[in-house]
Amino acid sequence: MAINLKDLAINVVQKARQLGADQSEAFLIKSKDLSIDVSGGKVETLKLAEDMGLGVRIFRSGRIGFAYTSDLGQTAVDEIIRQALANSDKTSSDEFNSMPKPGGSYASIDLFDPEISKIPVEEKIDIAKSIEQAARQSDARITITERSSYFDAEYEVILANSLGISADYRGAYCGCYADLVAEEKGDNQTGFALKLTLNFSELDPLRVGREAAEKAVRKLGATTVDTQKAVIVFDPYVATNFLGVIAPALSAEAVQKGKSLFGGKVGQNVASEKITIVDHGALPGGISSAPFDGEGVPTSKTVLIQNGQLKSFLHNTYTAAKDGVNSTGNGIRGSFKGTPEVGTTNFYVEPGPYSSDEILKDISSGLYITDVMGMHTANPISGDFSVGAAGIWIENGKLTRPVRGVAIAGNILELLKEVEGVGSDLTFFGSKGSPTVRIAKMTVSGS
Template identity: 35%
Template structure:
């Protein structure tokens, strides 16, 4: 790393602040379909991003070559872009780096699994889904992805950290057939260790969702208690997560502006973003700018506690950073983002939630999540699931619409499941909402 520091300082001269972010990523993707291998791909990417700041003006450039000449050229491009950038008091670097020894979160056992064994794991996943129900006849695609990532970061104020880690993600689908009708469902899990992925639970959930929607029909328009199955609840939380971010606050694109320490939901609702969650997909002792990570209460017992800030948004808003600076890759600047965002679990089983009312709609699939509006909180989504009478399946429904405002949904939360699961960077238990308009 000292070579990079020397090269950058030689190219810059005096009067500049700088940050160097070096990242190496190796990807291995294995895919199967209907118990047969379908695709294998490997890739490796190495690159370096350089940020320079002077007089509250910022420049950025990146390169996929890490030789001395390439780094010097990259620095010069960053300086050129700085000259074209307006001044912004938010353009600052971490001037008080913490001396933290980063823990190693690396799955040596998982990365040593052969390609043939990975294929067999996916084929067994598809077979498991079939064993749960005879109506599951196949899978369009299952995949297992491995990422091996190494990061080195330093800045002109003495920040210097590095880490090496692993990420695993698994996706599967299940095709159910009965009386000539077909339905398909999907399931996803991810973790830092391959053992964190519960393949049996994935098979059970994807089978349950696919079979439950056989024979689906439309449904009359009415207000009805709704249970969001845990993955649907997590996906809804992810869709609205931009409203919690400092960047949304700075850009005036969040309905939560000015609502700090006010009630925005049911006393049952607690939402946490935890950058230190054990083996969480977004966990590390530091964020992307070297700010110490922490457990942030976003909403506590229905009260909005505050936004998730990078260093930039914290300066712009006159608050302390929350350890929520993230980077998509060396090709991008740090920005505010979620680390491990989840709704705190409750004590009720899924059956308890489904039996709470005489009639309940269990949401198993949501469509159109990209259309939700974090600025107003409004949503109108396609949904599929099951209508239950006194906890027993009455009929499957498909093509219905559920709509409203997320704050109204939070306020009507009256039951939290004990089945919290993380789906990548977001997680949720199943949620019982007192009443939502459901219709065709």
């Protein structure tokens, strides 16, 4: 099926207008994915995928209609254009419903490393195998591999609307992942590591293997601790998990709907002065970087919290119109199956001045948390969280023995204010990232 997707986008936009849409938009994605899972030196799963689809959004008399299809044949495409129009009959009219006009220039960012698709599959299988080998060689207690993986993807995004936007870009990324188990005296503990990058040359499979192994081994023999108050340190992974809970509250949509704990607080101090939180849709090397967002608005860098002070929120075209500001280029589409909603791109806590050793140095007793469970149950609207945790006990500035089976609970706003230190080790896990973060004393629930 050789379809010219750019022509298709333009045709869909025109057809929707002819059928009665005041404004129309076509969004197309075409992607190709490869993943290789290795376990025990053998390829367990080799997966190849090709996927494409079209999402049609229209506005008629201020009402929205949307429909999508993965079938790009004429019949299906015509059906969903009509369906999008029909869907708009019953939605509520809203004066701020509008698509963006062309305007602003798109950042020229290099998202496509041709190496990724040139490397033969056999070599990629060897990469997946080498992750596991590195892990097992680094410690004999690594005996089980849940997954040792290489994966990559290349994709093309095409967008057109009836106000004159017509744009496209292509990108690619690749990654390594390891999920391993260390075994000792009947105790089994897991460790994982992940590297996701736009450039094939930046992959370091051996390092991913060794890091996952180290994380699993250091948890062996973990025990619980008594319920007590202790200084808490989040490693970058755990801190990034917490950052994910804050993300929805920084969207203007949540603010406008009264669902954000930051609502009405621009200009106020909402976090410790050590905290600066940024969203940057054109970040060089960022996994979520793109020239434009899911509506065709140029991406940008938005400082949301600067030294503890709330500066602004993330906007798509709708929320910006409602607030009388410009879109920040955060109209995010997860796939062709959805409308552009306010969301984050490359979203991170800016690094601070301290090495991770310096962060621990003066802690007499505390918990360095490396694993949290149930983070998805944290409530981004109320900010309440209560999660299971595991990590390493800190005594006199040193990491001592492994801890598991404890829980920590609180409210994210309080947590932000209690940050005592931010490390220099900003680490990204996909599109979100954080350095090590130290929190003042919190209750650790144990036995």
